[in-house]
Amino acid sequence: MKNNHSSIPSHLKSYIVDQDYNAYTSINHSCWKFIMNISKDFFKDHAHKSYLEGLEKTGITINKIPKISEMDKKLRKIGWRAVPVRGFLPPTIFMQFQAHSILPIASDMRTLDHITYTPAPDIVHEAAGHSPIIVNKSYSNYLKNYGQAASKAISxxxxxxxxxxxxxxxxxxxxxxxxxxxxxxxxxxxxxxxxxxxxxSEAAYLSRLNWWTVEYGLVGNINNPKIFGAGLLSSVGESYNTIYGDVKMIPLSLDCINYSYDITEQQPQLFIAKDFEHLNDVLNEYKAKMAYNIGGLKSAKEAIKSQSVCTFKLDTGLEISGIPTEIYGNTFEEFYKFEGPVQLSYQNKELDGHGGDYHQHGFSSPICNTLIINRLKDASINEKININFKSGINLKGVIKDKLIIDSKLITISFKDCKIIKGDKLLFDPDWGTFDLACGKSIQSVYGGPADIQSYLQFMDLELPSQIKPNYLTKYSNSEKKLIDLYDEIENKLNNDKVQSMIDKLDLEFKGDWLLRFELLNILDDKKDNDLISKLKLQIQEIAKDDNDLYNSIQRGLKTISK
Structure with a gap:
């Protein structure tokens, strides 16, 4: 790839694709141009004031689909990056890109049939929607803050x-x-x-906050809201309906996380932030309640409910990652279990010999206290140990190995180890070596593994297809003919050939309104009034049964002043 991705975490690189700029057709570029021209005209009045500045500073071109490599160069100047991806990324991965100040841009272009709105990620949504407002420092900080919080959320x-x-x-x-x-x-x-x-889950609640702010957010006051959400900035139909339609407007508060959403439909209500600092206030209110900030028994139980990979971080800094299944304790955590594969890490780096392959059958450990940790730290290799924990757990075994990092006892391994609580067997000598995680408390609980690069092979994270779908690469003979006609427009068709093209459209492509719209840009309103009137009538007739498209075309006609 031409882009320099050396500074990007290696596990994220597998989601990056080649934009393949030459694969865009002249129809793709015409769709982009139509969207951007009416968007720029509309959003100069109805988007946050950063929008127009952002188009220029982030490399968003108006008449051609932008090159993501050029966007990347411009975004670097304001502390961001841009990389091409394809399709819906797993939310965990998308948020990790964002937490690293990288904007993943879906490089496919929506089809003409979905020019006013598409439920699939495309370059209009990701580039023209997400990029412009990033130039605002307060909003940029919110995105980074959100990405960091979301990357820790339990899903x-x-x-x-x-x-x-x-x-x-x-x-x-x-x-x-x-x-x-x-x-x-x-x-x-x-x-x-x-x-x-x-x-x-936490991730589900945060995705709602993201939806009502980053995707569909408004800012200002109820009587004069300004658009900043990418879903609205990239939807010429829904953004218009937001300002002129009957959409319920609600002042933004943390209560927005109690509103679900449908990604495939237009939204019945939207939320208005006072300003971009308000976004951070709402986010910080939720962050204070998240398991990674609270830790303890309650957070551990939340992780168990999730049935997904989570990490318990102990007060010593040891991180245990896997799917937690059990925790004992009424007031404080006493003993916990993970199903395999499990990873042990320190400072987000997997410990040698403690990866998912080694702990493939799971991991469990009691919580220690200061007396036990001090006693074990002073004990010798091959020393027999018999310890009673405050929780009623008894551990008997022979010390096999100890791991000390930064003067802290992190793990201690036992052979011939048996652990019981009353008549309940927690570990049997026949199960092999027992690794005790040394820590007095679970200080933090968060979603995902501590060292994702080392653990990724064990995670069920399906890559979206990196191959463009057939409908974007293989065209019928009729579609090829239509693309050829758009090519003629792109190559600056002479006025005297316009009539010939109109005849071809009338004969073979009666349903194509966009090429007719492009012809209006060529015709001279002083000489070609009859043709202009004919084309306008044809365009309006084609779009009459699609209200969003009809309104968008009417707005487009105003931008060319014919």
Missing amino acids: SKQDHDIYMAIRLLSDIKENPQSSSKDIRIAEESLNQALENNKYL
């Missing part, structure tokens, strides 16, 4: 199932070759995933 198995169902549905809806049956089956799959989700 659930159900979250992953919903993500996969949404990804499938959005891809199918964007694909013009999908049948109504395909769409119905995908919708049923999503509805089933939503119905099966009885637990709202």
Whole structure:
């Protein structure tokens, strides 16, 4: 790849694709140009004031799809990066990009059929939607702050199932070759995933905050709201309906996380922040309640509910990552269990010999106290140990090895080890070496592994397809003919050939309104009034049954002043 990705964490690089700029057709560029021209005209009045400045400073071109490599050069000047990706990224991965101040930009371009709105990530949404407002320092700080919080959020198995169902549905809806049956089956799959989700995780609540701010946020006051959300900045239909339609406006508060959303439909209500600092205030209010800031028994139980990979960080700095399944204790944590594979880390770096391969069958440990840790630190290798924990747990075994880092006892390994609590067996000598995690408390609990690069092989993170779908790369003979006509426009068609092209459109492409719209930019309103009137009538007739498209075209006609 031409871009320099050497500074990007290696586990994120597998999601980066080649933009393949030459694969965009003249139809793609015309779609982009139409969207950007009416967007710029509309958002100069109805978006946050950073929008116009942001278009220039982030490398957003108006008449051609931007090159992400050029955007990356411009974004570096304001402390961000841009990389091309494809499709819906897993939320965990998207947030890690954002936490590293990297904007992942879906490089595919929406089809003409979905020019006013697409449920699938595309370059309009990611580039023209997310990029411009980043130039505002307060908003940029919010994005980074949010990314860091979201990368620590506990997500659930159900979250992953919903993500996969949404990804499938959005891809199918964007694909013009999908049948109504395909769409119905995908919708049923999503509805089933939503119905099966009885637990709202931290990640789910944060995704709602993201939706009502980063994607569909408004700022200012209820009487004169300004748009900053990427979903609105990239939807010429929904942004117009937001300002001129009947959308309920609600002052932003943390209560927005109690509002669910449908990614495939326009939103019935939107939230208005006072300013971008207000966004951070709301985020910080939620962060204070998150398990990674609280730790302890309550947070550990929350992680167990998630049925997903989480990390317990002990007060010594030891990090235990895997799927937690049990924790004992009424007031304080006493003993915990993870199912395998489990990783032990320190300062986000996997400890030698303590990866998922070694702890493939799971991991468990009692919580220690100061007396026990001091006693074990002073004990010798091969010394027999018999320890009673305050919780009633008894450990008997022979010290095999000790790991001390920064003068702290991190782990101690036992052979011939037996652990019981009353008549309950917690570890048997036949199970092999027992590794005691040395720590007096669980200080932090967060989603995902401590050293994701080393643990990634054990995680169920499906890569979105890195191959462009057929409908974006393989064209029928009729589609190729239409692309050729758009090419002629792109190559500055002479006025005397306009009539010939109109004849071809009338004969073979009666339903194509955008090429007719492009012809209006060529015609001279002083000489070609009849042709202009004919084209306008044809365009309006084609769009009359699609209200969003019709309104967008009317706005487009005003921008060319014909």
